[in-house]
Amino acid sequence: MDISVRRLCKEFDRYPALNGVSLEVGSGELIALLGPSGSGKTTLLRLIAGLEFPTSGSIYFGKEDASQKSVQERNVGFVFQHYALFRHMTVIDNISFGLRVRGRRNRPSDAAIRKRASDLLDLIQLPNVANRFPHQLSGGQRQRVALARALAIEPRVLLLDEPFGALDAKVRKELRRWLRELHERTGHTTIFVTHDQEEAMEMSDRVVVMSQGRIEQVGTPDEIYDRPASPFVFSFIGDSGELAVTIDRGEVFLDGRSLGPLAEGLPDGRARMFLRPHDLEITDDPAGAISGEVATVRRHAATRRIEIAVGEKRQRIEVAVPATRGFVPEGTQTFRPVRCRLFPAN
Amino acid sequence: MLREVSARPVAPVPRPRFARLARRRSADAASARRWQPPTTERPLARWLLIALALGFLGFVLVIPLVLVFVEALKSGIGVYVAALADPDALAAIRLTLLISAIAVPANLVFGLAAAWAIAKFQFVGKSFLITLIDLPFSVSPVIAGLVFVLLFGSQGYFGPWLSDLGIEIVFAVPGIALATIFVTFPFVARELIPLMQEQGSGDEEAAISLGASGWKTFWLVTLPNVRWALLYGVLLCNARAMGEFGAVSVISGHIRGVTDTMPLHVEILYNEYAFPAAFAVASLLALLALVTLSIKSFLEWRHGASLKAQRSL
Ligand SMILES: Nc1ncnc2c1ncn2[C@@H]1O[C@H](COP(=O)(O)OP(=O)(O)OP(=O)(O)O)[C@@H](O)[C@H]1O
Numbered sequence: 001m002d003i004s005v006r007r008l009c010k011e012f013d014r015y016p017a018l019n020g021v022s023l024e025v026g027s028g029e030l031i032a033l034l035g036p037s038g039s040g041k042t043t044l045l046r047l048i049a050g051l052e053f054p055t056s057g058s059i060y061f062g063k064e065d066a067s068q069k070s071v072q073e074r075n076v077g078f079v080f081q082h083y084a085l086f087r088h089m090t091v092i093d094n095i096s097f098g099l100r101v102r103g104r105r106n107r108p109s110d111a112a113i114r115k116r117a118s119d120l121l122d123l124i125q126l127p128n129v130a131n132r133f134p135h136q137l138s139g140g141q142r143q144r145v146a147l148a149r150a151l152a153i154e155p156r157v158l159l160l161d162e163p164f165g166a167l168d169a170k171v172r173k174e175l176r177r178w179l180r181e182l183h184e185r186t187g188h189t190t191i192f193v194t195h196d197q198e199e200a201m202e203m204s205d206r207v208v209v210m211s212q213g214r215i216e217q218v219g220t221p222d223e224i225y226d227r228p229a230s231p232f233v234f235s236f237i238g239d240s241g242e243l244a245v246t247i248d249r250g251e252v253f254l255d256g257r258s259l260g261p262l263a264e265g266l267p268d269g270r271a272r273m274f275l276r277p278h279d280l281e282i283t284d285d286p287a288g289a290i291s292g293e294v295a296t297v298r299r300h301a302a303t304r305r306i307e308i309a310v311g312e313k314r315q316r317i318e319v320a321v322p323a324t325r326g327f328v329p330e331g332t333q334t335f336r337p338v339r340c341r342l343f344p345a346n
Numbered sequence: 347m348l349r350e351v352s353a354r355p356v357a358p359v360p361r362p363r364f365a366r367l368a369r370r371r372s373a374d375a376a377s378a379r380r381w382q383p384p385t386t387e388r389p390l391a392r393w394l395l396i397a398l399a400l401g402f403l404g405f406v407l408v409i410p411l412v413l414v415f416v417e418a419l420k421s422g423i424g425v426y427v428a429a430l431a432d433p434d435a436l437a438a439i440r441l442t443l444l445i446s447a448i449a450v451p452a453n454l455v456f457g458l459a460a461a462w463a464i465a466k467f468q469f470v471g472k473s474f475l476i477t478l479i480d481l482p483f484s485v486s487p488v489i490a491g492l493v494f495v496l497l498f499g500s501q502g503y504f505g506p507w508l509s510d511l512g513i514e515i516v517f518a519v520p521g522i523a524l525a526t527i528f529v530t531f532p533f534v535a536r537e538l539i540p541l542m543q544e545q546g547s548g549d550e551e552a553a554i555s556l557g558a559s560g561w562k563t564f565w566l567v568t569l570p571n572v573r574w575a576l577l578y579g580v581l582l583c584n585a586r587a588m589g590e591f592g593a594v595s596v597i598s599g600h601i602r603g604v605t606d607t608m609p610l611h612v613e614i615l616y617n618e619y620a621f622p623a624a625f626a627v628a629s630l631l632a633l634l635a636l637v638t639l640s641i642k643s644f645l646e647w648r649h650g651a652s653l654k655a656q657r658s659l
């Protein structure tokens with residue numbers, strides 16, 4: 001089932017939580033909604049599920065206008081951030097709830113419901129917890145039960161709100177891989193919300209980066225990381241540093257010193273230069289290089305991160321050097337930008 | 347196995363070291379004894395507080411309650427049974443049970459509706475409604491009775507019109523029921539509102555997204571989530587409905603054998619110096635209240651753990 005969201009707006013007491021969001025999700029795709037807190041990810045997901053009503057704009061499931069449909073008719077599987085398992089029901093009753101509440105005509109037989117629920121328990125690899133209550137499960141187990149409950153109704157679309165938010169790093173990693181495999185097997189169109197960029201990059205076919213109720217960029221993880229469409233995306237995804245520079249006929253100047261013709265095609269004037277830690281190399285050649293005073297040196301996994309203060313304004317940027325170099329620089333160092341990204345300042 | 351491991355290293359320890367070890371251990375024990383949780387009062391203050399609380403409770407609650415039963419049974423069991431078998435007493439008992447059979451279900455429905463509206467929806471005038479729910483607690487029951495007389499009495503706003511239709515409210519069962527409903531309204535709602543607010547509407551959203559209708563969501567999710575709180579509210583409401591005096595006294599007209607409830611009947615007997623009979627009916631009333639409270643305590647004890655687990659989830 002493909003989903004099409006068109007110029008969707010949502011206001012809460014005149015506060016715009018979503019500001020004209022348009023998005024196309026292909027059938028069977030796994031999409032991540034990524035963005036800082038308050039950027040409207042949950043709101044978008046709830047609008048798609050029908051748990052909120054849009055102020056304007058429309059949502060299509062395939063060719064049908066979903067705005068005309070109630071939550072029940074949309075047939076989406078929604079996994080809530082805090083799972084919202086029914087606390088007075090056992091795991092098996094939770095999972096079969098969606099089938100049991102169907103009208104008499106569409107309801108499978110009791111035996112079929114039991115069969116489906118126990119199949120799902122196998123699928124989530126928890127065959128032995130059928131008769132426990134939710135408060136007798138660990139966080140990761142609850143998470144999986146919530147997913148099984150959503151899958152039981154054979155939804156056309158699966159929506160997950162920060163599915164791994166409340167779990168520790170290790171369980172998260174396992175569940176991530178598990179969910180990715182599950183998706184490959186079942187092929188549900190899936191949208192999940194996260195504010196963990198590693199999770200978004202690793203799991204999804206495409207990432208939707210949101211900020212302040214708008215979509216900043218939609219693209220594959222490679223596109224998002226390598227070709228950020230806006231200063232926000234550049235600074236939000238991965239580590240980055242920013243320098244205030246000026247452009248004059250394609251040449252970039254930092255504090256009056258030229259860094260070379262890096263800005264072909266960009267308008268003259270003040271600009272923002274974004275650099276990732278790996279985009280800088282230590283050099284002895286001062287021509288076209290950035291020099292700065294070493295402020296701190298920190299170990300960061302397989303690299304050493306050197307923070308330098310550049311120019312009169314002492315703008316801070318980070319440089320990554322391999323930790324194996326055993327090199328602890330001091331004083332002033334020069335670095336050559338291998339890659340960089342420029343955006344006009346406004 | 348475990349004991350072996352811990353026993354072995356102690357046995358071969360040479361004497362001087364053992365002594366030092368023992369000294370250190372006793373020092374640890376002493377400081378452990380001296381240590382107190384920072385929120386604990388000193389023993390004297392603690393005992394004084396406990397004694398004060400228990401003494402007060404005994405004086406104003408336990409002794410009077412015991413005295414009721416002592417007085418009731420003082421003249422022998424025969425008098426006791428005769429007092430309860432009196433036709434007027436039986437009528438009062440019947441009426442009291444009838445009134446709580448009307449008032450409790452009514453307040454169950456009203457309370458549930460009010461709590462639902464307050465906890466799950468946003469609307470203007472919500473805080474006003476919450477204040478209004480507490481009104482019966484803060485207003486004297488006598489005033490409640492008077493208001494109903496004013497509204498439905500023969501000189502009241504609706505009284506003449508209703509009596510033309512052949513409906514009697516004041517000095518009749520409907521009036522007593524209305525006054526009781528008014529006075530006991532907050533119990534169910536008060537018990538439910540905080541719980542429902544705490545639970546939010548996440549479970550309901552989950553149920554709806556799984557395809558459940560609003561009706562099924564209510565029966566299968568909302569109601570089970572609050573069932574114990576609802577039961578407490580109902581039990582308290584029941585205890586109060588059976589014991590209500592002020593409002594009922596104003597509106598019932600004290601027609602003996604017709605509009606007398608148990609509390610009113612006790613008062614009448616008392617004013618007639620029929621002490622054994624008065625205490626007999628009073629003891630029955632107290633017994634009903636005690637049974638209600640024991641059911642509540644029993645449920646709390648029986649389901650307390652699962653309640654807590656559910657709340658903390
Ligand atoms: N029911 C509501 N009433 C009023 N404002 C709301 C409501 N729900 C969300 N908002 C506001 O809308 C904005 C977007 O909220 P949303 O929950 O979609 O953010 P989010 O991206 O999911 O953030 P997080 O990562 O913290 O979950 C926030 O500023 C929030 O305060």
Ligand SMILES: [Mg+2]
Pocket residue numbers: 041042043
């Ligand atoms: Mg959210």
